[in-house]
Amino acid sequence: MTSRTSDVQKILSEATHIFFDFDGPICDIFAGLPAPTVAATLRDYLAPLRLDLPGSITTETDPLEILRYAASAGPLVAATVEAGLRGLELQAALSAAPTPDAAEAIRHFHASGRRLAIVSNNSDAAVKVYTDRCALSGCFDLISARAVFQDPALLKPHPHLITQAVDGLDAAPARCVLIGDSITDIQGAQKAGVRSIGYANKPGKQDALAAAGADAVVTAMAQLIP
Ligand SMILES: [Mg+2]
Structure with a gap:
Protein backbone atom coordinates (compact mmCIF):
# COMPACT_ATOMS: atom_id res chain seq x y z
CA MET A 1 0.00 0.00 0.00
CA THR A 2 1.30 3.50 -0.73
CA SER A 3 1.12 6.18 1.91
CA ARG A 4 -1.56 8.85 1.92
CA THR A 5 -0.48 12.01 0.13
CA SER A 6 -1.03 13.99 3.34
CA ASP A 7 1.39 11.71 5.24
CA VAL A 8 4.09 12.07 2.58
CA GLN A 9 3.65 15.85 2.49
CA LYS A 10 3.76 16.10 6.30
CA ILE A 11 7.11 14.29 6.41
CA LEU A 12 8.49 16.49 3.64
CA SER A 13 7.14 19.72 5.16
CA GLU A 14 8.98 18.92 8.41
CA ALA A 15 12.28 18.29 6.60
CA THR A 16 14.89 20.99 6.20
CA HIS A 17 17.21 18.62 4.34
CA ILE A 18 16.19 16.12 1.66
CA PHE A 19 18.56 13.33 0.65
CA PHE A 20 18.17 11.31 -2.54
CA ASP A 21 19.55 7.89 -3.23
CA PHE A 22 20.94 8.03 -6.80
CA ASP A 23 20.19 4.80 -8.68
CA GLY A 24 16.38 4.56 -8.58
CA PRO A 25 15.04 7.89 -7.30
CA ILE A 26 17.15 10.03 -9.67
CA CYS A 27 17.97 7.75 -12.60
CA ASP A 28 18.41 4.20 -13.77
CA ILE A 29 22.22 4.32 -13.97
CA PHE A 30 22.48 0.98 -15.76
CA ALA A 31 19.77 1.67 -18.37
CA GLY A 32 22.25 1.81 -21.26
CA LEU A 33 25.04 -0.36 -19.84
CA PRO A 34 23.23 -3.13 -17.93
CA SER A 95 23.63 6.57 -20.89
CA ALA A 96 21.63 6.54 -17.63
CA ALA A 97 17.88 7.07 -17.98
CA PRO A 98 16.29 9.85 -15.90
CA THR A 99 13.60 8.70 -13.46
CA PRO A 100 10.25 10.24 -14.47
CA ASP A 101 9.54 13.50 -12.60
CA ALA A 102 12.75 13.22 -10.54
CA ALA A 103 14.24 16.42 -11.98
CA GLU A 104 10.96 18.25 -11.31
CA ALA A 105 10.92 17.06 -7.68
CA ILE A 106 14.58 18.02 -7.18
CA ARG A 107 14.06 21.48 -8.68
CA HIS A 108 10.91 21.98 -6.59
CA PHE A 109 12.65 21.17 -3.29
CA HIS A 110 15.68 23.26 -4.21
CA ALA A 111 13.43 26.23 -5.07
CA SER A 112 11.60 25.75 -1.75
CA GLY A 113 14.83 26.51 0.11
CA ARG A 114 15.57 23.01 1.34
CA ARG A 115 19.16 21.82 1.25
CA LEU A 116 19.60 18.71 -0.90
CA ALA A 117 22.15 15.92 -1.02
CA ILE A 118 22.71 12.73 -2.99
CA VAL A 119 23.65 9.71 -0.88
CA SER A 120 24.82 6.88 -3.11
CA ASN A 121 26.72 3.60 -3.15
CA ASN A 122 27.66 4.45 -6.75
CA SER A 123 30.88 6.36 -7.34
CA ASP A 124 31.04 10.07 -6.59
CA ALA A 125 32.42 10.61 -10.12
CA ALA A 126 29.42 8.92 -11.79
CA VAL A 127 26.98 10.94 -9.71
CA LYS A 128 28.80 14.15 -10.63
CA VAL A 129 28.84 13.31 -14.35
CA TYR A 130 25.11 12.53 -14.37
CA THR A 131 24.03 15.61 -12.41
CA ASP A 132 26.20 17.82 -14.65
CA ARG A 133 24.77 16.15 -17.76
CA CYS A 134 21.21 16.81 -16.57
CA ALA A 135 21.92 20.35 -15.31
CA LEU A 136 20.98 19.33 -11.75
CA SER A 137 24.33 19.92 -10.02
CA GLY A 138 23.29 23.40 -8.88
CA CYS A 139 20.37 21.94 -6.91
CA PHE A 140 22.57 19.83 -4.65
CA ASP A 141 24.58 21.16 -1.73
CA LEU A 142 26.49 17.93 -1.21
CA ILE A 143 27.22 14.55 -2.79
CA SER A 144 27.96 11.78 -0.31
CA ALA A 145 28.81 8.85 -2.56
CA ARG A 146 31.37 6.06 -2.88
CA ALA A 147 34.86 7.54 -2.79
CA VAL A 148 38.00 6.04 -4.30
CA PHE A 149 38.93 2.94 -2.27
CA GLN A 150 35.95 3.42 0.02
CA ASP A 151 35.62 0.40 2.29
CA PRO A 152 32.49 -1.33 0.88
CA ALA A 153 31.48 -2.17 4.46
CA LEU A 154 30.73 1.55 4.88
CA LEU A 155 28.25 1.64 1.99
CA LYS A 156 24.50 1.52 2.74
CA PRO A 157 22.97 -0.20 4.73
CA HIS A 158 25.79 1.19 6.90
CA PRO A 159 24.78 4.73 7.99
CA HIS A 160 28.20 6.24 7.14
CA LEU A 161 27.26 8.00 3.86
CA ILE A 162 24.00 9.31 5.34
CA THR A 163 25.68 10.59 8.50
CA GLN A 164 28.38 12.17 6.32
CA ALA A 165 25.62 14.15 4.55
CA VAL A 166 23.97 15.12 7.86
CA ASP A 167 27.29 16.33 9.30
CA GLY A 168 28.46 17.94 6.05
CA LEU A 169 25.34 20.10 5.93
CA ASP A 170 25.30 20.72 9.70
CA ALA A 171 21.78 19.29 9.83
CA ALA A 172 19.70 17.80 12.64
CA PRO A 173 19.12 14.12 11.72
CA ALA A 174 15.44 14.29 12.70
CA ARG A 175 14.89 17.10 10.18
CA CYS A 176 16.39 15.06 7.33
CA VAL A 177 14.57 12.60 5.07
CA LEU A 178 16.14 10.09 2.68
CA ILE A 179 14.26 9.01 -0.44
CA GLY A 180 15.44 5.56 -1.49
CA ASP A 181 14.27 2.57 -3.50
CA SER A 182 16.09 -0.15 -1.57
CA ILE A 183 15.64 -1.78 1.80
CA THR A 184 19.29 -0.88 2.46
CA ASP A 185 18.37 2.83 2.12
CA ILE A 186 15.66 2.47 4.75
CA GLN A 187 17.97 0.51 7.08
CA GLY A 188 20.77 3.06 6.70
CA ALA A 189 18.38 5.95 7.38
CA GLN A 190 17.11 4.32 10.55
CA LYS A 191 20.64 3.74 11.85
CA ALA A 192 21.50 7.39 11.07
CA GLY A 193 18.37 8.66 12.86
CA VAL A 194 17.01 10.07 9.60
CA ARG A 195 13.43 9.61 8.33
CA SER A 196 12.88 7.80 5.05
CA ILE A 197 10.45 7.67 2.16
CA GLY A 198 10.53 4.47 0.13
CA TYR A 199 10.28 4.83 -3.64
CA ALA A 200 8.65 1.61 -4.84
CA ASN A 201 9.63 1.62 -8.51
CA LYS A 202 8.85 -2.05 -9.07
CA PRO A 203 5.87 -4.25 -8.15
CA GLY A 204 6.26 -5.89 -4.75
CA LYS A 205 8.59 -3.24 -3.37
CA GLN A 206 5.87 -1.27 -1.55
CA ASP A 207 5.32 -3.86 1.17
CA ALA A 208 9.03 -4.62 1.47
CA LEU A 209 9.96 -0.96 1.95
CA ALA A 210 7.14 -0.44 4.46
CA ALA A 211 8.12 -3.58 6.36
CA ALA A 212 11.72 -2.34 6.49
CA GLY A 213 10.42 0.70 8.38
CA ALA A 214 10.02 3.43 5.77
CA ASP A 215 8.08 6.37 7.22
CA ALA A 216 6.09 6.55 3.96
CA VAL A 217 6.09 4.85 0.56
CA VAL A 218 5.40 6.34 -2.89
CA THR A 219 5.28 4.67 -6.30
CA ALA A 220 6.14 7.75 -8.38
CA MET A 221 8.49 10.67 -7.79
CA ALA A 222 5.63 12.99 -8.82
CA GLN A 223 3.89 12.05 -5.54
CA LEU A 224 6.57 13.98 -3.68
CA ILE A 225 5.59 17.28 -5.32
CA PRO A 226 2.70 19.06 -3.54
MG1 LIG B 1 18.78 2.80 -5.28
Missing part, protein backbone atom coordinates in the same frame (compact mmCIF):
# COMPACT_ATOMS: atom_id res chain seq x y z
CA ALA A 35 24.48 -4.12 -14.47
CA PRO A 36 24.99 -7.79 -15.48
CA THR A 37 27.25 -6.60 -18.34
CA VAL A 38 29.24 -4.47 -15.87
CA ALA A 39 29.56 -7.45 -13.51
CA ALA A 40 30.76 -9.70 -16.35
CA THR A 41 33.29 -7.06 -17.47
CA LEU A 42 34.67 -6.85 -13.92
CA ARG A 43 35.18 -10.64 -13.99
CA ASP A 44 37.02 -10.21 -17.32
CA TYR A 45 39.33 -7.66 -15.67
CA LEU A 46 40.08 -10.20 -12.93
CA ALA A 47 40.81 -13.04 -15.36
CA PRO A 48 44.59 -12.28 -15.66
CA LEU A 49 44.90 -12.66 -11.89
CA ARG A 50 43.85 -16.34 -12.25
CA LEU A 51 41.75 -16.32 -9.10
CA ASP A 52 39.58 -19.16 -7.92
CA LEU A 53 36.40 -17.04 -7.72
CA PRO A 54 33.69 -18.18 -5.29
CA GLY A 55 30.75 -19.81 -7.11
CA SER A 56 28.40 -16.98 -6.16
CA ILE A 57 30.73 -14.41 -7.74
CA THR A 58 30.98 -16.31 -11.05
CA THR A 59 27.22 -15.70 -11.57
CA GLU A 60 26.78 -12.43 -9.64
CA THR A 61 24.93 -9.72 -11.60
CA ASP A 62 25.30 -6.86 -9.09
CA PRO A 63 28.61 -5.00 -9.63
CA LEU A 64 28.62 -3.77 -6.02
CA GLU A 65 28.60 -7.37 -4.77
CA ILE A 66 31.73 -8.01 -6.84
CA LEU A 67 33.28 -4.90 -5.26
CA ARG A 68 32.45 -6.30 -1.80
CA TYR A 69 34.06 -9.62 -2.69
CA ALA A 70 37.14 -7.86 -4.11
CA ALA A 71 37.66 -5.85 -0.93
CA SER A 72 38.02 -9.13 0.95
CA ALA A 73 40.34 -10.73 -1.61
CA GLY A 74 43.49 -8.62 -1.23
CA PRO A 75 44.79 -5.24 -2.39
CA LEU A 76 45.42 -6.16 -6.04
CA VAL A 77 41.94 -7.62 -6.53
CA ALA A 78 40.40 -4.65 -4.71
CA ALA A 79 42.32 -2.14 -6.84
CA THR A 80 41.46 -3.94 -10.10
CA VAL A 81 37.73 -4.00 -9.37
CA GLU A 82 37.65 -0.50 -7.88
CA ALA A 83 39.33 1.05 -10.91
CA GLY A 84 37.27 -1.02 -13.34
CA LEU A 85 33.94 -0.31 -11.69
CA ARG A 86 34.69 3.41 -11.43
CA GLY A 87 35.32 3.56 -15.20
CA LEU A 88 32.26 1.49 -16.07
CA GLU A 89 30.00 3.56 -13.81
CA LEU A 90 31.23 6.72 -15.53
CA GLN A 91 30.40 5.16 -18.89
CA ALA A 92 26.98 4.09 -17.52
CA ALA A 93 26.27 7.60 -16.22
CA LEU A 94 26.47 8.88 -19.80
Whole structure:
Protein backbone atom coordinates (compact mmCIF):
# COMPACT_ATOMS: atom_id res chain seq x y z
CA MET A 1 0.00 0.00 0.00
CA THR A 2 1.30 3.50 -0.73
CA SER A 3 1.12 6.18 1.91
CA ARG A 4 -1.56 8.85 1.92
CA THR A 5 -0.48 12.01 0.13
CA SER A 6 -1.03 13.99 3.34
CA ASP A 7 1.39 11.71 5.24
CA VAL A 8 4.09 12.07 2.58
CA GLN A 9 3.65 15.85 2.49
CA LYS A 10 3.76 16.10 6.30
CA ILE A 11 7.11 14.29 6.41
CA LEU A 12 8.49 16.49 3.64
CA SER A 13 7.14 19.72 5.16
CA GLU A 14 8.98 18.92 8.41
CA ALA A 15 12.28 18.29 6.60
CA THR A 16 14.89 20.99 6.20
CA HIS A 17 17.21 18.62 4.34
CA ILE A 18 16.19 16.12 1.66
CA PHE A 19 18.56 13.33 0.65
CA PHE A 20 18.17 11.31 -2.54
CA ASP A 21 19.55 7.89 -3.23
CA PHE A 22 20.94 8.03 -6.80
CA ASP A 23 20.19 4.80 -8.68
CA GLY A 24 16.38 4.56 -8.58
CA PRO A 25 15.04 7.89 -7.30
CA ILE A 26 17.15 10.03 -9.67
CA CYS A 27 17.97 7.75 -12.60
CA ASP A 28 18.41 4.20 -13.77
CA ILE A 29 22.22 4.32 -13.97
CA PHE A 30 22.48 0.98 -15.76
CA ALA A 31 19.77 1.67 -18.37
CA GLY A 32 22.25 1.81 -21.26
CA LEU A 33 25.04 -0.36 -19.84
CA PRO A 34 23.23 -3.13 -17.93
CA ALA A 35 24.48 -4.12 -14.47
CA PRO A 36 24.99 -7.79 -15.48
CA THR A 37 27.25 -6.60 -18.34
CA VAL A 38 29.24 -4.47 -15.87
CA ALA A 39 29.56 -7.45 -13.51
CA ALA A 40 30.76 -9.70 -16.35
CA THR A 41 33.29 -7.06 -17.47
CA LEU A 42 34.67 -6.85 -13.92
CA ARG A 43 35.18 -10.64 -13.99
CA ASP A 44 37.02 -10.21 -17.32
CA TYR A 45 39.33 -7.66 -15.67
CA LEU A 46 40.08 -10.20 -12.93
CA ALA A 47 40.81 -13.04 -15.36
CA PRO A 48 44.59 -12.28 -15.66
CA LEU A 49 44.90 -12.66 -11.89
CA ARG A 50 43.85 -16.34 -12.25
CA LEU A 51 41.75 -16.32 -9.10
CA ASP A 52 39.58 -19.16 -7.92
CA LEU A 53 36.40 -17.04 -7.72
CA PRO A 54 33.69 -18.18 -5.29
CA GLY A 55 30.75 -19.81 -7.11
CA SER A 56 28.40 -16.98 -6.16
CA ILE A 57 30.73 -14.41 -7.74
CA THR A 58 30.98 -16.31 -11.05
CA THR A 59 27.22 -15.70 -11.57
CA GLU A 60 26.78 -12.43 -9.64
CA THR A 61 24.93 -9.72 -11.60
CA ASP A 62 25.30 -6.86 -9.09
CA PRO A 63 28.61 -5.00 -9.63
CA LEU A 64 28.62 -3.77 -6.02
CA GLU A 65 28.60 -7.37 -4.77
CA ILE A 66 31.73 -8.01 -6.84
CA LEU A 67 33.28 -4.90 -5.26
CA ARG A 68 32.45 -6.30 -1.80
CA TYR A 69 34.06 -9.62 -2.69
CA ALA A 70 37.14 -7.86 -4.11
CA ALA A 71 37.66 -5.85 -0.93
CA SER A 72 38.02 -9.13 0.95
CA ALA A 73 40.34 -10.73 -1.61
CA GLY A 74 43.49 -8.62 -1.23
CA PRO A 75 44.79 -5.24 -2.39
CA LEU A 76 45.42 -6.16 -6.04
CA VAL A 77 41.94 -7.62 -6.53
CA ALA A 78 40.40 -4.65 -4.71
CA ALA A 79 42.32 -2.14 -6.84
CA THR A 80 41.46 -3.94 -10.10
CA VAL A 81 37.73 -4.00 -9.37
CA GLU A 82 37.65 -0.50 -7.88
CA ALA A 83 39.33 1.05 -10.91
CA GLY A 84 37.27 -1.02 -13.34
CA LEU A 85 33.94 -0.31 -11.69
CA ARG A 86 34.69 3.41 -11.43
CA GLY A 87 35.32 3.56 -15.20
CA LEU A 88 32.26 1.49 -16.07
CA GLU A 89 30.00 3.56 -13.81
CA LEU A 90 31.23 6.72 -15.53
CA GLN A 91 30.40 5.16 -18.89
CA ALA A 92 26.98 4.09 -17.52
CA ALA A 93 26.27 7.60 -16.22
CA LEU A 94 26.47 8.88 -19.80
CA SER A 95 23.63 6.57 -20.89
CA ALA A 96 21.63 6.54 -17.63
CA ALA A 97 17.88 7.07 -17.98
CA PRO A 98 16.29 9.85 -15.90
CA THR A 99 13.60 8.70 -13.46
CA PRO A 100 10.25 10.24 -14.47
CA ASP A 101 9.54 13.50 -12.60
CA ALA A 102 12.75 13.22 -10.54
CA ALA A 103 14.24 16.42 -11.98
CA GLU A 104 10.96 18.25 -11.31
CA ALA A 105 10.92 17.06 -7.68
CA ILE A 106 14.58 18.02 -7.18
CA ARG A 107 14.06 21.48 -8.68
CA HIS A 108 10.91 21.98 -6.59
CA PHE A 109 12.65 21.17 -3.29
CA HIS A 110 15.68 23.26 -4.21
CA ALA A 111 13.43 26.23 -5.07
CA SER A 112 11.60 25.75 -1.75
CA GLY A 113 14.83 26.51 0.11
CA ARG A 114 15.57 23.01 1.34
CA ARG A 115 19.16 21.82 1.25
CA LEU A 116 19.60 18.71 -0.90
CA ALA A 117 22.15 15.92 -1.02
CA ILE A 118 22.71 12.73 -2.99
CA VAL A 119 23.65 9.71 -0.88
CA SER A 120 24.82 6.88 -3.11
CA ASN A 121 26.72 3.60 -3.15
CA ASN A 122 27.66 4.45 -6.75
CA SER A 123 30.88 6.36 -7.34
CA ASP A 124 31.04 10.07 -6.59
CA ALA A 125 32.42 10.61 -10.12
CA ALA A 126 29.42 8.92 -11.79
CA VAL A 127 26.98 10.94 -9.71
CA LYS A 128 28.80 14.15 -10.63
CA VAL A 129 28.84 13.31 -14.35
CA TYR A 130 25.11 12.53 -14.37
CA THR A 131 24.03 15.61 -12.41
CA ASP A 132 26.20 17.82 -14.65
CA ARG A 133 24.77 16.15 -17.76
CA CYS A 134 21.21 16.81 -16.57
CA ALA A 135 21.92 20.35 -15.31
CA LEU A 136 20.98 19.33 -11.75
CA SER A 137 24.33 19.92 -10.02
CA GLY A 138 23.29 23.40 -8.88
CA CYS A 139 20.37 21.94 -6.91
CA PHE A 140 22.57 19.83 -4.65
CA ASP A 141 24.58 21.16 -1.73
CA LEU A 142 26.49 17.93 -1.21
CA ILE A 143 27.22 14.55 -2.79
CA SER A 144 27.96 11.78 -0.31
CA ALA A 145 28.81 8.85 -2.56
CA ARG A 146 31.37 6.06 -2.88
CA ALA A 147 34.86 7.54 -2.79
CA VAL A 148 38.00 6.04 -4.30
CA PHE A 149 38.93 2.94 -2.27
CA GLN A 150 35.95 3.42 0.02
CA ASP A 151 35.62 0.40 2.29
CA PRO A 152 32.49 -1.33 0.88
CA ALA A 153 31.48 -2.17 4.46
CA LEU A 154 30.73 1.55 4.88
CA LEU A 155 28.25 1.64 1.99
CA LYS A 156 24.50 1.52 2.74
CA PRO A 157 22.97 -0.20 4.73
CA HIS A 158 25.79 1.19 6.90
CA PRO A 159 24.78 4.73 7.99
CA HIS A 160 28.20 6.24 7.14
CA LEU A 161 27.26 8.00 3.86
CA ILE A 162 24.00 9.31 5.34
CA THR A 163 25.68 10.59 8.50
CA GLN A 164 28.38 12.17 6.32
CA ALA A 165 25.62 14.15 4.55
CA VAL A 166 23.97 15.12 7.86
CA ASP A 167 27.29 16.33 9.30
CA GLY A 168 28.46 17.94 6.05
CA LEU A 169 25.34 20.10 5.93
CA ASP A 170 25.30 20.72 9.70
CA ALA A 171 21.78 19.29 9.83
CA ALA A 172 19.70 17.80 12.64
CA PRO A 173 19.12 14.12 11.72
CA ALA A 174 15.44 14.29 12.70
CA ARG A 175 14.89 17.10 10.18
CA CYS A 176 16.39 15.06 7.33
CA VAL A 177 14.57 12.60 5.07
CA LEU A 178 16.14 10.09 2.68
CA ILE A 179 14.26 9.01 -0.44
CA GLY A 180 15.44 5.56 -1.49
CA ASP A 181 14.27 2.57 -3.50
CA SER A 182 16.09 -0.15 -1.57
CA ILE A 183 15.64 -1.78 1.80
CA THR A 184 19.29 -0.88 2.46
CA ASP A 185 18.37 2.83 2.12
CA ILE A 186 15.66 2.47 4.75
CA GLN A 187 17.97 0.51 7.08
CA GLY A 188 20.77 3.06 6.70
CA ALA A 189 18.38 5.95 7.38
CA GLN A 190 17.11 4.32 10.55
CA LYS A 191 20.64 3.74 11.85
CA ALA A 192 21.50 7.39 11.07
CA GLY A 193 18.37 8.66 12.86
CA VAL A 194 17.01 10.07 9.60
CA ARG A 195 13.43 9.61 8.33
CA SER A 196 12.88 7.80 5.05
CA ILE A 197 10.45 7.67 2.16
CA GLY A 198 10.53 4.47 0.13
CA TYR A 199 10.28 4.83 -3.64
CA ALA A 200 8.65 1.61 -4.84
CA ASN A 201 9.63 1.62 -8.51
CA LYS A 202 8.85 -2.05 -9.07
CA PRO A 203 5.87 -4.25 -8.15
CA GLY A 204 6.26 -5.89 -4.75
CA LYS A 205 8.59 -3.24 -3.37
CA GLN A 206 5.87 -1.27 -1.55
CA ASP A 207 5.32 -3.86 1.17
CA ALA A 208 9.03 -4.62 1.47
CA LEU A 209 9.96 -0.96 1.95
CA ALA A 210 7.14 -0.44 4.46
CA ALA A 211 8.12 -3.58 6.36
CA ALA A 212 11.72 -2.34 6.49
CA GLY A 213 10.42 0.70 8.38
CA ALA A 214 10.02 3.43 5.77
CA ASP A 215 8.08 6.37 7.22
CA ALA A 216 6.09 6.55 3.96
CA VAL A 217 6.09 4.85 0.56
CA VAL A 218 5.40 6.34 -2.89
CA THR A 219 5.28 4.67 -6.30
CA ALA A 220 6.14 7.75 -8.38
CA MET A 221 8.49 10.67 -7.79
CA ALA A 222 5.63 12.99 -8.82
CA GLN A 223 3.89 12.05 -5.54
CA LEU A 224 6.57 13.98 -3.68
CA ILE A 225 5.59 17.28 -5.32
CA PRO A 226 2.70 19.06 -3.54
MG1 LIG B 1 18.78 2.80 -5.28
